[in-house]
Amino acid sequence: MVDLRTQWLGLALPTPIVVASSPLSDDLDALRLLERAGAGAVVMRSLFEEQLVEEQMAAHRYFDSHADGDAEARTMVPESHVFSLGPDAYLVNIRRARGALNIPVIGSLNGTSPGGWTELAGALEAAGADAIELNLYDLGTSLREDSSDVEARQLEVVRGVCAAVRVPVSVKLSPFYASLPFFVEKLRGAGARGVVLFNRFYQPDIDLDALEVVRHVRFSTHSELPLRLHGLALLSGRVDVELAASGGVHSGDDAVKCIVSGAHVVQLASVLLERGSEAMRAIVEGVRARLDAMGYDHVAHARGVLALDKAPDPHAWERLQYVRTLQGWRPRHGGKWR
Template identity: 45%
Template sequence: MSLKTKYLGLDLSNPLVASASPLSAKLDNLRLLEDAGAAAIVLPSLFQEQIEAEAQAIDDRQIYANSSPEALTYFPSAASGPYGVGPERYVDLVRRATEALEIPVIASLNGSSLAGWVDYAGHLEKAGAAALELNMYHVPTNLMETGQDIEARYLEIVDAVCATVNLPVSIKLTPFLSSVGNFATTLVTHGASGLVLFNRLLQPDIDVAHLSLTDVLELSQPAEIRLPLLWTAILAGRTPASLATSTGVTTSADVVKCLLAGADVVMTTSALLRHDISYMKTLVAGLKHWMDEREFASLCEMRGMLSWARSADRSLYTRANYLRILERYADA
């Protein structure tokens, strides 16, 4: 039996990829993930705010360089990210990870404008990253900003990054777009080699006792797999881009679902944080067991079997199925 697959042109031993998380910020954890069966690893995202903070810190130091050496002590170092990895340390993490691991290391950039992205994309390529993931994160609070404005900004970033590096570039999309399918295919025409479905936007809660916002990040729940599963199935076989299904992947059965929908790889973070890194072994073993029971010799035999393109009843992915679900619920 072969679990081999391709993602972004990279040859992988299996379809399980460790997505960006605090686990992938430490070299020791990266080695453990590789030993546990991860076929590739996405490092934590380098955030736009970190890049801008570093650029501002450099400007401040240059302004005061000739005034007094002591003045430099008043300026803080460039901001570190949520995992304690600032821009310079992030590039170093990429370099050390690629030297230490046999599996591909994918770097990640997170932002919504061009600020520093092109330069850092080049640095990450030189550091040895096998691919680059652009983590598109933008909450449109400006009520005058249109969907076309947001899409145009994303395309500008993709154009600039793809023109700068020779690495394959994947786009981690938000599901909150006016037309996911159309924009996904447009990204491919602008140079994207892969699509990650989907990014999770931070959704703050309200503390009614203290009249304040709370920003506790909750791990994804199993039910959240439905949305990325739907769009994986709709896009599979209809775009040349590699497809990675992410969010809500909890069990080996979820991995199987994503592959049947047409995913090239399946990404998980929450499951590893809930259990531990060794849980990756459980996911890989569960996939092998499922395939063995049904006598599938390779992933290509099962991949996309239940995608929209190969479905005998495409209404299951459309409004008609919605009506049937409501009717069954009403009759229960």
């Protein structure tokens, strides 16, 4: 039977199927069920820069109002320790999860500006996080920042987080970079050991009756998978970082597609939120069955076999195939379009 044991960021995982960052991480019973169902690791939900900065501001406001500008009085108040305010509950959750599970527990930070908040990564590590996943969820809404400014700022955030911890750091990215391989190479230089492809943007919709912008969390579908497969295939074996897939994985075969495109691990959120821990079991078993049927004795041997650097037909991932695909379109069943 195929061996599913996997290394991710230097951590030993029993399987490559990982619980993605989501509210499931707040529920210890859910995490225990997922571990029993075959999860290889769990990523905690994110602690957001906005939360942390707000806590820092609150701490400063508190100290300012009590110390009243008097330098001596300031030395009487404790250090402006933001951890003891808002993020407390988060750190407690990490500590609890670390104590209850045998699989790695990965803390998650989400932010886009360099600054003191990145040092909080050290608090996540101290609470027991085995690694940090940094989500660069950056919507690029400014008219004054060009793409190189945005990327330079993001690299500084990555450097800040990497400098704050000894545990490995992975970076969760959006799909929207003009040159994904170049930026990932820069991330590696900034200290990232892995990248997670990709963030899913929660685009607002419009309610025309109310003429209002509305926001819903929509679960993913299989249709989101090909974008991930393409990103994985472009990077696998070409950039010295480990790769995680996130987005659109709903079956064992979806996960195997990610692995043969180059993923070390495959993360699940929507399918678990919708279908419960049984989905984890089904996907792990599905991966095992498919890799067995393909004749692999270790999951690592299947990794990246169809990536750009190894695929028998690398053009399948490149522009040439796009031209062929578009030009080769014909009406279904050879019929006439009407």
